[in-house]
Amino acid sequence: MSKPLIGVFALQGNVREHLAMLEQVGVQAQPVRRPSELEQVDALVLPGGESTTMEKLARTFELFEPLQKRIVDGMPVFGTCAGMILLANEITGGIAGQATLGGLDVTVRRNAFGRQVDSFEVDLAFEAFETPYHGVFIRAPWVERVGPDVEVLSTVSSGPATGRIVAVRHDQLLATSFHPEMTGDARLHGYFAELVRGL
Template identity: 40%
Template sequence: MRRITIGVLGLQGAVQEHIKQIESLGHDSAIIKHPEQLDHIDGLILPGGESTVIRKLIDRYGFYEPIKQFASKKKPIFGTCAGMVLVANMLHESPDSHLNLIDICVKRNAFGRQKESFEAMLDVKGMKTKYPAIFIRAPYITKAGANVEILTTYENHIVAAKQEHILVSSFHPELTGDNRFLNIFVDMVVKSLTTITN
């Protein structure tokens, strides 16, 4: 596997934790603070945080169209927690949506507020043993389109999914020492580079 560069949108949220996990897998990382940096990475992570705040910062710093263009080139994007809210086509009980990159409807803060944060062992598609997921003010997916692959659920709620080059999770994979979920994204990035090259 060739070395790849994965960027983490560095406007708000758990950025450094993602950077450490990317580098633990032997790949290059970059904190993305300027839209032109998107031209130099192979995949992009939209981290957790406050989705409304991150959206305002995306608009303020001119990231909206560049991220849409990044996605239009079939370059993989991974939205975790608030990042999942940002890439969803629909938001539960809200007329608003943000980047509209994956055919899902997301309910924000679906498991409750900060004090309702929790950990759970999940059966994730493709993993032989359970995955330790950390949920913090987490959203979940209330509806997924026919072309969306459901990767795992918690209490019958969809908490991770994938559609083409977009990956999402309700939980924070960067806060655990288990890098298997990030590996799903790395595999998507490698596959996209092979497709682009060919």
């Protein structure tokens, strides 16, 4: 797949920023708001936002079940912040009845790093990258449990959250606690694009 078409869930979140990053790494990108648009894409980005609102909007626009089916069928998905929560098989700290799309064998704690005022930035080490990646954390989750087939890509290495897991991969699913679209650093979008091209 030389130039895949990657969609960005466009009902909430930093849609424009993700689209720009994907185009920067040489893939076609388009917003996805309805099932017919989801059918066209080879892969999808679930951006940050508010996970419960994103779930409700996905149901309202009849995207929730089609998204679940595409994930089960092997579509690559990159979830960032709220997108990580939506991909998780299990969440803690959610609201009563909160559902996820699932597929990613992890337990994620919602709003683990605190409220908006507790937002922070930190450099993160990734084995795939020669230099650190600057992570922007805004009401971010963290991963509390990973399944046996889940690869931990990055953990926080300083401060009170040292050791917390903030980036994971499980087969064709990639997720980060932070907002890579806000850094100007397209390496993670490039990593995801290579994952998609390799399938």
